[in-house]
Amino acid sequence: MESRIESIKEQLQSKGYKLTPQREATVRVLLENEEDHLSAEDVFMLVKEKAPDIGLATVYRTLELLSEISVVEKMNFGDGVARYDLRTDSSKHHHHHLICVQCGSMEEIKDDWLLSLEERLEKEFQFFVSDHRLDFQGICRHCRKNSDESVSH
Amino acid sequence: MESRIESIKEQLQSKGYKLTPQREATVRVLLENEEDHLSAEDVFMLVKEKAPDIGLATVYRTLELLSEISVVEKMNFGDGVARYDLRTDSSKHHHHHLICVQCGSMEEIKDDWLLSLEERLEKEFQFFVSDHRLDFQGICRHCRKNSDESVSH
DNA sequence: GTCGCTGCAAACAGTTTGCATGTAC
DNA sequence: GTACATGCAAACTGTTTGCAGCGAC
Numbered sequence: 001m002e003s004r005i006e007s008i009k010e011q012l013q014s015k016g017y018k019l020t021p022q023r024e025a026t027v028r029v030l031l032e033n034e035e036d037h038l039s040a041e042d043v044f045m046l047v048k049e050k051a052p053d054i055g056l057a058t059v060y061r062t063l064e065l066l067s068e069i070s071v072v073e074k075m076n077f078g079d080g081v082a083r084y085d086l087r088t089d090s091s092k093h094h095h096h097h098l099i100c101v102q103c104g105s106m107e108e109i110k111d112d113w114l115l116s117l118e119e120r121l122e123k124e125f126q127f128f129v130s131d132h133r134l135d136f137q138g139i140c141r142h143c144r145k146n147s148d149e150s151v152s153h
Numbered sequence: 154m155e156s157r158i159e160s161i162k163e164q165l166q167s168k169g170y171k172l173t174p175q176r177e178a179t180v181r182v183l184l185e186n187e188e189d190h191l192s193a194e195d196v197f198m199l200v201k202e203k204a205p206d207i208g209l210a211t212v213y214r215t216l217e218l219l220s221e222i223s224v225v226e227k228m229n230f231g232d233g234v235a236r237y238d239l240r241t242d243s244s245k246h247h248h249h250h251l252i253c254v255q256c257g258s259m260e261e262i263k264d265d266w267l268l269s270l271e272e273r274l275e276k277e278f279q280f281f282v283s284d285h286r287l288d289f290q291g292i293c294r295h296c297r298k299n300s301d302e303s304v305s306h
Numbered sequence: 307g308t309c310g311c312t313g314c315a316a317a318c319a320g321t322t323t324g325c326a327t328g329t330a331c
Numbered sequence: 332g333t334a335c336a337t338g339c340a341a342a343c344t345g346t347t348t349g350c351a352g353c354g355a356c
Contacts, residue, residue: 017336018336020337022336053338055338056321057321057322058337076229078227078235081319135287136282136285169310176311193345193346207312210346210347210348211312233345
């Protein structure tokens with residue numbers, strides 16, 4: 001945990017930025033909620049517990065900054081809210097989402113199932129992939145089970 | 154063209170909706186710009202040429218309606234703007250995007266490269282896929298060629 | 307006359323920006 | 332003292348909503 005903060009601090013400093021108390025608090029929230037896909041507002045509320053005086057704009061600016069230096073990934077699931085994820089590996093980041101259109105739940109697959117596709121893209125399209133995003137919409141197993149009994153939307 | 158309008162008209166009517174002049178003008182704009190991924194504002198501007206009195210809210214409502222009955226697909230490339238595409242096939246719609254992080258160009262692949270993955274998802278995750286979205290970020294062949302000479306961002 | 311559809315303006319949500327103040331070196 | 336960072340409020344952007352009026356049946 002501390003070592004990961006240290007690493008992020010170095011990444012910031014190498015680009016000429018500081019790890020201020022507000023930025024550190026924000027990073028800690030991201031580290032503590034690594035499994036979630038927090039929105040800026042989520043992060044803000046959680047950071048407020050550590051640093052009550054922080055402003056929403058600072059959180060936005062911090063997330064934007066961290067996104068620029070590739071410490072976090074800014075994502076978008078189509079609900080009009082940006083979500084932020086720590087990148088676990090700065091070179092490649094591959095996870096996929098299973099989004100249930102019925103209950104809205106989201107499951108994450110960490111496996112990388114697309115390496116062969118990327119090779120094909122480079123060969124056939126001369127397109128050199130640096131990242132990708134793959135989301136599946138569908139019905140999750142729980143909703144599937146429930147809809148056998150009754151159909152609720 | 155006329156037959157496709159007719160088909161959309163029937164899809165609307167089967168759900169109890171009418172193809173009003175405003176809705177027809179909107180659909181025509183979508184048909185005429187099928188290759189693009191128009192935002193609501195784009196559509197609005199183009200529709201205004203055909204029907205100057207149309208309101209922005211009507212365009213939004215029409216696009217939302219068409220999306221509900223699966224005539225168009227509402228998409229999101231992460232730039233905070235919803236984009237709308239006519240679905241060419243109402244049952245499955247699979248296209249992927251190659252987004253160049255250098256020049257911002259976007260190429261579309263129509264092939265469906267993911268059927269085997271979807272089968273795997275159903276088996277391993279009991280997740281029943283109705284749609285998916287796959288975007289690749291990377292360097293397109295033009296930028297690749299240019300960056301051999303000089304690096305411009 | 308009912309009911310869906312429209313245009314307009316106002317409201318809304320998420321995000322960004324301007325600016326005066328604060329802080330580290 | 333310089334340069335970056337912050338908090339606050341105001342501004343902005345894309346989208347949605349309330350409502351009075353309109354039009355087809």
